[in-house]
Amino acid sequence: MNPKIVFFDTTLRDGEQSPGVSLDLKQKVEIGKALVELGIDVIEAGFPVTSPGDFEAVKTLAKKVKGATIAALARANKKDIEVAYEALKEAESPRIHTFIATSDIHLTYKLKKNREQVLELAREAVKYACSLCPDVEFSAEDATRSDWEYLTQVVLEAVKAGARTINIPDTVGYTVPQEYYDLIKFLIDKLIEAGYEEDLKAGNLRLSVHCHNDLGLAVANSLSAILAGATQIEGTINGIGERAGNAALEEIIMTLKTRKDFFEKKLGYPLQVDINTRKIVPISQLVSKYTGMIVQPNKAIVGANAFAHESGIHQHGVICERTTYEIIDPAEVGWTGSAIVLGKHSGRHAIGFKLKSRGWQFDDQVLNLVFEKFRTEIKDVLKKIDEEYVEGILLDIFLEKKYRYYLISSQVISVCSGSLKPIAQVEIEDKKEGKKVSVGLGVGPIDAAYKATAEALGYTFKKDTNKKHLKLIEFNISALTGGTSAEGVCGVIIENEKGFRTAGLGRDGDIVIASIKAFLKALNRLEAFEEKGEYLKNQILSLREK
Incomplete structure (x- = not known):
């Protein structure tokens, strides 16, 4: 033929x-x-x-x-x-x-x-x-x-x-x-x-x-x-x-x-x-x-998951040698490369790979600490785990003593109708400057709480020459348990004017409080990184340096 x-x-x-x-x-x-x-x-x-x-x-x-x-x-x-x-x-x-x-x-x-x-x-x-x-x-x-x-x-x-x-x-x-x-x-x-x-x-x-x-x-x-x-x-x-x-x-x-x-x-x-x-x-x-026909994620060759790996065993194999778990080079069909996806099944090798790909260097002792915190604090909480959350764990290990902001209290008043907007008041402990109190209006209770928190700490989500600008990149809320008294978890990723991103997780029975905690965690990591992060990034991190 x-x-x-x-x-x-x-x-x-x-x-x-x-x-x-x-x-x-x-x-x-x-x-x-x-x-x-x-x-x-x-x-x-x-x-x-x-x-x-x-x-x-x-x-x-x-x-x-x-x-x-x-x-x-x-x-x-x-x-x-x-x-x-x-x-x-x-x-x-x-x-x-x-x-x-x-x-x-x-x-x-x-x-x-x-x-x-x-x-x-x-x-x-x-x-x-x-x-x-x-x-x-x-x-x-x-x-x-x-x-x-x-x-x-x-x-x-x-x-x-x-x-x-x-x-x-x-x-x-x-x-x-x-x-x-x-x-x-x-x-x-x-x-x-x-x-x-x-x-x-x-x-x-x-x-x-x-x-x-x-x-x-x-x-x-x-x-x-x-x-x-x-x-x-x-x-x-x-x-x-x-x-x-x-x-x-x-x-x-x-x-x-x-x-x-x-x-x-x-x-x-x-x-x-x-x-x-x-x-x-x-x-x-x-x-x-x-x-308008979306390609299913697990579709062969062209699906988003076709070359994505979440299982720790598979991630380890692909990191060591791509062909252990891939019969096609992703670049051969137009993908940029294999995707190491962080999730509940990811292992140490994937965590280390992701952090090193973001420019961090560290020893096995540090990696073990990061993985343990990932295992106990994140992997069963978030279905989709962005790299910023794992990087945040690394920042916690070395910079947590420098974190400034802690939520003391918050109060939110919501409205059902009319011209009134939800209003939030927050009280925050600033380890450097003392207590900060501010009020914010928003389209909803969380929006109001975020505006009040940003105002209290000298930030804004709008362009303002007198305040530091933040961009909210990702925000999600989910319930960890069932019922009306379920504990909620909030994940947030923010970006500063230089384009650096950090993530924060917050947990609470009140979703507004969980959201504020997540925002403050991300903000603490952001400011600590701005102060010490570049120094750490240029070092071989080890516990001795802590």
């Missing part, structure tokens, strides 16, 4: 058929150009006869997107084919993709035609399409639920009529890998018997597959088809599409790249996969952004 695997992307046609998805013309052109950069061979731009908008989209892509074949879908009738060609005719390399169903269930209930009628329609459609365009693809819709002998008849007639790509779609995601392998192998054998062996070997005739994911097998079925001899794979970016979606092209591409040894050994000839894999993540994110 020809070693070149042709990648046919239908994100702009089948992908856009996902419920709730609608791409405008500018977005389609941008995605089309990104597909060319990725190395996609054929871009199915749309189904022109269905609407003026779809016609215009195909026509525009045909004009503006160069470097790939532009395909348009058409049913097996003259009008569809003529409209498709009209939209495609200015393309650098146009392809008419015509189709008709071949399963008895479709013939009986949808087409209301018999097998001979459908065979004739397929033959005439391909013949007519070939009279307009030299590149014609024929699809036998619902092929995997069709009678194999009848399907063979239709395929052979389409090839005789001039089609040079024959697509065997698993339209409803019905087949399974072994069955699909057997079907593709069966059809290739029939084509060879009919005298098309040389065309198949040279790539002048290709068997293509288009798999849906209703049983979660679209990628597995596509790969099985390659092992059987298919040389064109159809799918979408992120696997989007009708119902459960299509085969995810990025998964197929990286499987062929990563397990090239297996596929070539089984096939007995080398595979050619001409894809710029570093463009995979960027186009995945582009498609997600424009379609």
Whole structure:
């Protein structure tokens, strides 16, 4: 067989058929150009006869997107084919993709035609399409639920009529890998018997597959088809599409790249996969952004967690040698690198790695202290642990004696309606300057309390030349226990004018008090770091220096 695997992307046609998805013309052109950069061979731009908008989209892509074949879908009738060609005719390399169903269930209930009628329609459609365009693809819709002998008849007639790509779609995601392998192998054998062996070997005739994911097998079925001899794979970016979606092209591409040894050994000839894999993540994110279909975090290759490690055992392995737990280099698909994510399962190695990546140096004794405080104070409290929280533990170990601010009392008055705003009064012990009392108004009780606290200590959340400016980067509250008397925990990250960030945690049965405690903890760490942090950062930290 020809070693070149042709990648046919239908994100702009089948992908856009996902419920709730609608791409405008500018977005389609941008995605089309990104597909060319990725190395996609054929871009199915749309189904022109269905609407003026779809016609215009195909026509525009045909004009503006160069470097790939532009395909348009058409049913097996003259009008569809003529409209498709009209939209495609200015393309650098146009392809008419015509189709008709071949399963008895479709013939009986949808087409209301018999097998001979459908065979004739397929033959005439391909013949007519070939009279307009030299590149014609024929699809036998619902092929995997069709009678194999009848399907063979239709395929052979389409090839005789001039089609040079024959697509065997698993339209409803019905087949399974072994069955699909057997079907593709069966059809290739029939084509060879009919005298098309040389065309198949040279790539002048290709068997293509288009798999849906209703049983979660679209990628597995596509790969099985390659092992059987298919040389064109159809799918979408992120696997989007009708119902459960299509085969995810990025998964197929990286499987062929990563397990090239297996596929070539089984096939007995080398595979050619001409894809710029570093463009995979960027186009995945582009498609997600424009379609509004968020990529699930654990999605293979392009999910946010695909190269993220939280388990301490995995983190240790990846820090020592990436390949212990990663079979793909994240940079190869467009990520910046592996992600060591701090969470309840993280261990000493991850904590040390994160701190050292922020410029800190320390010995094992210090790391043990940091990890123990992380284990007892943070890991079971926060689901998402930012690096600033761990860095805060390190600051506590060496600088806690320099912390200035402690909450003495607070009082908040909330209002239900009217023009009055919530008001908060706070009393804070400042170890350097004595007690500070201030009042603040806010949109809610916590907002009022934060404004009062900032005012008392000479800070502001607004630009003010007379006060030090703070920015609230992150704020979250959660309950540690159940019931109305649950203890609440507040996590806050703040940033000073120089861009340095610190975090603080506060716990209390009153969420306002928990929030103030978190703010003061972060502020204490911030001021202590400003005073002594750079000195510490330039030292090899050890307990002796404490």
